[in-house]
Amino acid sequence: xxxxxxxxxVFVGLATLGPxxxxxxxxxxxxxxxxxxxxxxxWLGTDAIGRDILSRLLHGARWSLGLAFLISVxxxxxxxxxxxxxxxxxxxxxxxxxxxxxxxLAFPELVASVVIAGLLGASTGSLIFALTVTSWMRYARVxxxxxxxxxxxxxxxxxxxxxxxxxxIARWHYLPSLxxxxxxxxxxxxxxxxxxxxxxxxxxxxVQPPMPEWGTMLLDARIHMRxxxxxMIWPGLAIVICVLAINLSGDALRDALAKQExxx
Amino acid sequence: xxxxxxxxxxxxxxxxxxAALVTFVLLWHAPGDPxxxxxxxxxxxxxxxxxxxxxxxxxxxxxxxWPAFKAWITPLLMGDFGRSSVTGRDVWPELLTAIxxxxxxxxSALLVGVLLSVPLALVATRxxxxxxxxxxxxxxxxxxxxxxxWLGLLLILLFAVQLGWLPAMGARTHAHIILPALTLGLxxxxxxxxxxxxxxxEAREQPFLPAFRRRGVAGRDIERxxxxxxxxxxxxxxFGLELAFLLEGIVVVEVIFARPGLASFLxxxxxxxxxxxxxxxxxxTAGVFVVVNLLIDLFYRLLDPRIGERDA
Numbered sequence: 001x002x003x004x005x006x007x008x009x010v011f012v013g014l015a016t017l018g019p020x021x022x023x024x025x026x027x028x029x030x031x032x033x034x035x036x037x038x039x040x041x042x043w044l045g046t047d048a049i050g051r052d053i054l055s056r057l058l059h060g061a062r063w064s065l066g067l068a069f070l071i072s073v074x075x076x077x078x079x080x081x082x083x084x085x086x087x088x089x090x091x092x093x094x095x096x097x098x099x100x101x102x103x104x105l106a107f108p109e110l111v112a113s114v115v116i117a118g119l120l121g122a123s124t125g126s127l128i129f130a131l132t133v134t135s136w137m138r139y140a141r142v143x144x145x146x147x148x149x150x151x152x153x154x155x156x157x158x159x160x161x162x163x164x165x166x167x168x169i170a171r172w173h174y175l176p177s178l179x180x181x182x183x184x185x186x187x188x189x190x191x192x193x194x195x196x197x198x199x200x201x202x203x204x205x206x207v208q209p210p211m212p213e214w215g216t217m218l219l220d221a222r223i224h225m226r227x228x229x230x231x232m233i234w235p236g237l238a239i240v241i242c243v244l245a246i247n248l249s250g251d252a253l254r255d256a257l258a259k260q261e262x263x264x
Numbered sequence: 265x266x267x268x269x270x271x272x273x274x275x276x277x278x279x280x281x282x283a284a285l286v287t288f289v290l291l292w293h294a295p296g297d298p299x300x301x302x303x304x305x306x307x308x309x310x311x312x313x314x315x316x317x318x319x320x321x322x323x324x325x326x327x328x329x330w331p332a333f334k335a336w337i338t339p340l341l342m343g344d345f346g347r348s349s350v351t352g353r354d355v356w357p358e359l360l361t362a363i364x365x366x367x368x369x370x371x372s373a374l375l376v377g378v379l380l381s382v383p384l385a386l387v388a389t390r391x392x393x394x395x396x397x398x399x400x401x402x403x404x405x406x407x408x409x410x411x412x413x414w415l416g417l418l419l420i421l422l423f424a425v426q427l428g429w430l431p432a433m434g435a436r437t438h439a440h441i442i443l444p445a446l447t448l449g450l451x452x453x454x455x456x457x458x459x460x461x462x463x464x465x466e467a468r469e470q471p472f473l474p475a476f477r478r479r480g481v482a483g484r485d486i487e488r489x490x491x492x493x494x495x496x497x498x499x500x501x502x503f504g505l506e507l508a509f510l511l512e513g514i515v516v517v518e519v520i521f522a523r524p525g526l527a528s529f530l531x532x533x534x535x536x537x538x539x540x541x542x543x544x545x546x547x548x549t550a551g552v553f554v555v556v557n558l559l560i561d562l563f564y565r566l567l568d569p570r571i572g573e574r575d576a
């Protein structure tokens with residue numbers, strides 16, 4: 001759990017402090033210095049209209065990481081509530097809710113988000129909506145599974161018979177069991193959200209220019225692949241490093257949980 | 265068994281109808297006037313209001329939601345995907361052409377994935393914790409984190425631009441499939457390696473294996489008869505996930521490599537607001553997804569009979 005918390009702190013720090021560290025305005029155009037190689041003035045060089053790539057990368061963290069955080073946490077909240085509704089409602093509710101979940105799972109996430117974002121019109125708002133709508137189902141499945149197994153546990157039944165309010169039961173008996181497993185799912189979904197945002201940006205359905213977003217930066221860099229291939233490396237590298245860090249901390253958390261279960 | 269089968273089939277049907285409904289709701293509530301978009305795409309000019317009204321009536325957009333849904337779903341049940349609202353031609357033949365580009369790409373990517381991951385996982389698990397094992401894990405972890413579109417661009421940069429060995433754009437010759445298949449296949453290989461490795465390691469820890477060993481069963485026989493079937497279960501499950509990964513990867517990879525497949529079909533249909541085409545693509549992908557998951561569910565129960573008992 002500690003590794004995940006550290007990671008969140010680093011990413012939040014990057015998303016808030018990153019723009020302050022940026023040496024230039026990420027949208028400042030400087031045509032005479034366009035497509036320049038890395039130098040002392042521009043550590044990572046400049047793009048097709050002379051904007052500083054390092055500054056754009058640092059500002060891009062706010063979009064890529066910040067939006068991914070927002071989307072994955074929203075999905076977590078919606079999904080857990082849906083999953084608990086299925087677990088704690090009656091059999092009919094469970095069946096209906098899970099079929100709705102299956103229906104949403106039937107669409108490959110990126111195909112669905114391309115359709116949604118494309119039809120709503122390319123903007124940050126429709127990007128958030130498209131990725132959130134397609135991201136809650138896994139949480140729902142996990143939350144339902146845990147909810148079902150907890151419902152029949154002795155201490156939960158006893159708490160209910162003792163007259164504890166549903167909220168108190170949820171807070172003291174469900175949340176502690178749900179949180180670790182859902183955090184593991186969340187790390188996976190956070191990484192997917194980063195990839196999804198950049199993929200949509202790359203396809204032109206995401207964060208709109210001149211805002212610097214890593215996928216959109218790749219789209220811009222692609223045209224100049226022949227003359228300045230390095231320009232294409234940086235945003236991709238940023239994505240890979242972030243996704244890798246999240247995945248590794250998620251794996252560590254999952255292994256730690258598995259060990260805990262073995263002992264308990 | 266028949267009860268389980270009926271239950272699974274019922275689920276698949278409910279999900280498919282739900283998918284059709286979701287698709288229709290989405291298109292129905294999309295902002296902007298679809299009739300205007302269709303008219304502009306068809307006539308390539310500013311169109312007067314009465315022409316737009318004619319287009320609206322033609323596309324069945326002037327009736328209410330449920331009549332329009334019914335008018336759409338009835339022929340669909342007979343396998344008729346309707347006509348393009350832009351060109352007026354049947355959607356199905358065009359869709360089939362697009363699919364004929366996408367399916368070979370998906371299959372060759374899967375092939376690349378399996379051919380790379382199975383040997384890698386087998387070598388890695390021979391001695392867990394060795395530098396070979398660690399290397400395989402590191403490689404797979406990085407492979408999972410690389411977005412398909414970036415990998416595709418890097419491969420183009422290396423093999424098409426710098427070395428000039430392979431063609432990158434279009435689908436004219438058979439060689440055109442190599443780079444996109446490699447792009448997708450490396451991603452598939454990375455995640456398959458991870459799953460396969462942990463599957464094998466987990467299967468080796470089954471409590472009955474030492475019993476076999478003490479009774480003198482040969483190590484190779486144990487691996488083949490007891491470890492392999494256990495490791496196969498997560499492998500099959502992951503195939504469903506791989507399919508999702510492939511369909512998603514194909515969206516960006518087809519766009520990068522300018523292949524005229526399903527994704528390019530979808531992206532251009534969205535641009536033109538060609539609703540019948542968009543609906544057809546979404547439904548076909550959802551249908552493939554549901555059917556494959558149904559098959560996996562069945563296969564899974566065959567491999568591990570305990571699953572059927574648990575949630576029957």
